[in-house]
Amino acid sequence: MAQQLFFDDQQTFLQQLEQLLKNGTPSEQLDVRTPYHLSEVDSLLGQPPSKLPLFALGGALAGFGGGFLLAALTSLDWPVITGGKPIVAVPAFLLIGYLMTILIGSLASFAGFLILARLPQVDALLKEQDFDSRFIITIANEVAPCTTPN
Amino acid sequence: MQNTSSTEQIEQDVLAAMSRPSRCYLACIFFAGLVFLGGMALWSRQIALGMGVAGISHPVGWGVYITDFVFWVGIAHSGTLISAVLYIFRARFRTSFNRAAEAMTIFALMVAGLFPLIHLGRVWLAYFLFPYPNQRQLWVNFRSPLVWDVFAVSTYMLVSLVFFFVGLVPDLAIVARRRPGFVGKIYRIASLGWVGNSQQWRHYTKLYFFLAAFATPLVASVHSIVSWDFAVSIVPGWHTTIFAPYFVAGAILSGTAMVITLVIPMRRLLRLETYIPISHIESIAKILLLTSLIVGFAYVVEQGLAFYSGNLYEMEQFRFRALGDYRLLFWIMVSCNAILPLTLFVGRLRRNLAYLFILSLLVNVGMWLERFVIVVTSLARDFDPYAWGNYTPSLTEIGITAGSFGLFFLLFLLFIKILPVLSITELKER
Numbered sequence: 216m217a218q219q220l221f222f223d224d225q226q227t228f229l230q231q232l233e234q235l236l237k238n239g240t241p242s243e244q245l246d247v248r249t250p251y252h253l254s255e256v257d258s259l260l261g262q263p264p265s266k267l268p269l270f271a272l273g274g275a276l277a278g279f280g281g282g283f284l285l286a287a288l289t290s291l292d293w294p295v296i297t298g299g300k301p302i303v304a305v306p307a308f309l310l311i312g313y314l315m316t317i318l319i320g321s322l323a324s325f326a327g328f329l330i331l332a333r334l335p336q337v338d339a340l341l342k343e344q345d346f347d348s349r350f351i352i353t354i355a356n357e358v359a360p361c362t363t364p365n
Numbered sequence: 366m367q368n369t370s371s372t373e374q375i376e377q378d379v380l381a382a383m384s385r386p387s388r389c390y391l392a393c394i395f396f397a398g399l400v401f402l403g404g405m406a407l408w409s410r411q412i413a414l415g416m417g418v419a420g421i422s423h424p425v426g427w428g429v430y431i432t433d434f435v436f437w438v439g440i441a442h443s444g445t446l447i448s449a450v451l452y453i454f455r456a457r458f459r460t461s462f463n464r465a466a467e468a469m470t471i472f473a474l475m476v477a478g479l480f481p482l483i484h485l486g487r488v489w490l491a492y493f494l495f496p497y498p499n500q501r502q503l504w505v506n507f508r509s510p511l512v513w514d515v516f517a518v519s520t521y522m523l524v525s526l527v528f529f530f531v532g533l534v535p536d537l538a539i540v541a542r543r544r545p546g547f548v549g550k551i552y553r554i555a556s557l558g559w560v561g562n563s564q565q566w567r568h569y570t571k572l573y574f575f576l577a578a579f580a581t582p583l584v585a586s587v588h589s590i591v592s593w594d595f596a597v598s599i600v601p602g603w604h605t606t607i608f609a610p611y612f613v614a615g616a617i618l619s620g621t622a623m624v625i626t627l628v629i630p631m632r633r634l635l636r637l638e639t640y641i642p643i644s645h646i647e648s649i650a651k652i653l654l655l656t657s658l659i660v661g662f663a664y665v666v667e668q669g670l671a672f673y674s675g676n677l678y679e680m681e682q683f684r685f686r687a688l689g690d691y692r693l694l695f696w697i698m699v700s701c702n703a704i705l706p707l708t709l710f711v712g713r714l715r716r717n718l719a720y721l722f723i724l725s726l727l728v729n730v731g732m733w734l735e736r737f738v739i740v741v742t743s744l745a746r747d748f749d750p751y752a753w754g755n756y757t758p759s760l761t762e763i764g765i766t767a768g769s770f771g772l773f774f775l776l777f778l779l780f781i782k783i784l785p786v787l788s789i790t791e792l793k794e795r
Contacts, residue, residue, distance in 0.1 A: 250372060251535075251794040252566040260563055267571040271579075282516075289496055289504035300508050307508045311516055313586070318520040321579045325527050328572040329557075332565045336558030343553065346538035346561045348372045348793075 220352045225253070228350035232259055235352065246353040250346075267327050274323020275316045282315025283308050372793045375640075376539055379787050382635040383540070386782055390634075397775035404768010407761045408483055416486040418761045425744040425756035430484035433766050435736040436619065437477030437773075438518065438591055439612075442584060443620025444470025445525065446652075448532070449580035452573070458645035460791045465631065466624050467529045468784070472776040473623075474522045476769045481514075483765060510593040517590040521583055528576045534559050534569070535790040588616040595739065602682040602743035607666055614659035618702065619732035621653045625725035627777060629718050631786065640787055647715045653728070654709040661703030678748055685746045686738060690755050694734045695742075701731025 222228035228249075236242060242260045249256060286308035294302045328334070338344070386394075411418050421428040447466040451459035482488045494515045496505045505512045537556035541549050559565060592612035595603035625646070632641045671683040686695050705727055709715050741756050758766075780786070 247563045248561045249563070249566065250561060251790050252570045256563050257567055262563065262567055265568050265571040267568055267575065271575045275579075285496065286507035290507060293502060293504055295506075297506055297508055304508045307513070310513050310590070311507055314513075314516045314520045317579050317583060318523060321524045321527055321576055324572055324575045324579070325531065328531075328568050332568040334557040334559070334565070335554075336560065339558035339560050340553060344558070344560050345542040346535060346556070346559050347542075348376060348539070 218354045220354075221347075222350040222352075225350060228352070229253070229255055229259070232256065232352060235354070236260075240354065244355040246351075246355065248347060248351040248353075250348050250350070265331065267324060267331060270327025270330075271320055271324040274326075275320030277323070278315035278317070278319025279312045281319065283312035285315075286311045375792050376543065376789055378637070378639065379785050379789050379792070380540065380543055382637070382786055383782055383784075390778065390782070394775065394778050397771045397778060400771030401768050401775050402771075404765045404771060407764040407768065411483070411486075411761055411765075412488060418759060420757055420759035420762055422754075422756075424747055424752045424754050425741055427484075427740050427744060428756055429737070429758045429762040429766055430480050432733065432736040432740050433769055434477050434480035434484070435591055435612075435740070436733050437473045437480070437769065439588060439616035439619045439732065439736075440623045441470045441473035441477065441521070441525070441620065442588060442613075442616035443624055443652075444468075444473075445521075445528075445580050445584050446617055446620065447624065447649075448528065449577040450584060452577045453581060456648070457795065458648040460788055460795055461641040461645040462624055462628055462649060463791075464532065464784075464786055464788050465628055466620075467525065467532065468777065468780045469620075469623060469627060470525045471522070471529055472773050472780070473620075474518065474525065475776070476773050478518065478522065479769065479772075510590065510597045513590045514594055517587045521587045524576070524580050524583060528580055531569075531572060531576060532788060533784060535561065536785045536788060539789050540785065584617075585613055588612045595743075600743045600747060601676075601678040602671075602686070602739070605667065605670060607663060607670065611660070611663040611667070614656050614663060615702075615732060615735060618653065618656035618660050618706075619729060621649060621656060622725040622728035622732070625649060625653065625721055626729060629722045629725075631781060635781065635786065637787065640792060643716050643718070646718065646721065647712075650709050650715040650721055653725070654706055654715075657703060657706035657709075657728070661707075664699060664703055682743060682746055686742045689742070689746070691738060691742050691745075695738050698731050698734040698738055701727045702735060705731075 220231060222231065232245075232247065235245065236259060245260065247256055247260065287303045290302050290304075290308075296302065300307070419428070419430070421430070444466040447459055448463040448470075451463070481494075482491050485491055494505065494512070496507075505515075507513075534556055537552050538559040538561070541553035541556055543549075544552055589609035589612065592608035596605060596608035598604060628641060628649075629646070632638060632646075668683050668687075671679040674680070686692075705724060708720075708724070714720050745755050746753055
């Protein structure tokens, strides 16, 4: 049965988490919830670096290539000279590539976030789980806490 | 870092703004809605009767509608500056303004996006602007700055929307916890079931940083591209390399002024004095002063470039702007954008909210006039004296412009009752 520890204070919460891990509680058995991001929690739990940059990079490269190719291939499909510019006007088409880098890079990062953070979290929606204003440690299996929570 | 009692207090204070609306608020909504509907009625009339009801004609084919478009895109700019750029630089005062500024960006872009459609006349053909396979076997001309504009503004809108929504997610979960019943359920669904576990936060902070990094170049590029709508042409007064930085500085000046216009009354009406201290408003006032100096410098350089060029048409254009038929608008523009903001060198005035509010309104007026002067004077005095002609906006154009302000303020008023106006999570962290 899961056991939940609630903390009002950030310092006490971090000390308790550190103690639990020192006492041999596997980090996989801990569900840690905080009202805002604490990088100390990531270090204590030994979280690997986020894979989000890969989504951002992939999206940005796809956006750049896609944007430039969209402009170039559609111009080649109906080659009309306007303003004396070449059919494949590289400086102008780089601009489309640049804008699509930002657009697709941002959208891919957002999609990556949804995948990596497992959102929308249907379980939380159905069970109406709250985003608490306290610091919470949930221990999945029964593991005795080292100190009494406040 | 805070303990729970103070974080609870932050939640209560910020969410108190979303409580039952007062009569004054409802009256403001009614008035803004009425002005907006008036604008829509005039646009409908223009669609029914044709572009003849607008004052634009030969030689001034771009008038108030393009002025409004450039003005509203400019207003949108400082939202990204405040949320993305100041986030990257870790400026602490951003938490007082970022949510309102991001909302302002989106609403201003929504309003700006209407003006090319209004200006088109035959609005039902607007989809021609987007590249898609079609039976005509024609594609859009990617060498045209107008198509760059479509891509720039659409990108800006979508990236701003994602950035705004991502920033809201934890706060929506807080609202869901505090609102019982059906309304709470809607907020919970909108929060995507956010519970704030370590896995969610780890990817969230990474995403927020990446979105800020992606949005930052847009601050410089979107209004640069808008400026190229003019600068890529050969029209005297438009064809100049200074336009991109000049437009970007002007956009940040007008956007910062609009943030001040919105935040000062919002701070008072929603009793957010604790969270938006005067020192933070003073920091925004310094951005206003800095961008005003850049804009003032650009005004001088622009005149200098024209007369140093020795080009007759350029020289005549800039003489006409300062001394011709539109001189009154030109000098109001210079006074509001480059001279009056110099008073912000005085620290006491930077901290005087009533003064700042009035100044921000004057800068907004000045920046609208700047776009009008740029757009209209160049077309009114082109190369050929035979084709010269002045332009006066028609009542339809003035009404539609007023309607755009009605829409903007209506959306902002709805925002302050539907979503948290400050980032609760960031305030807790602070």
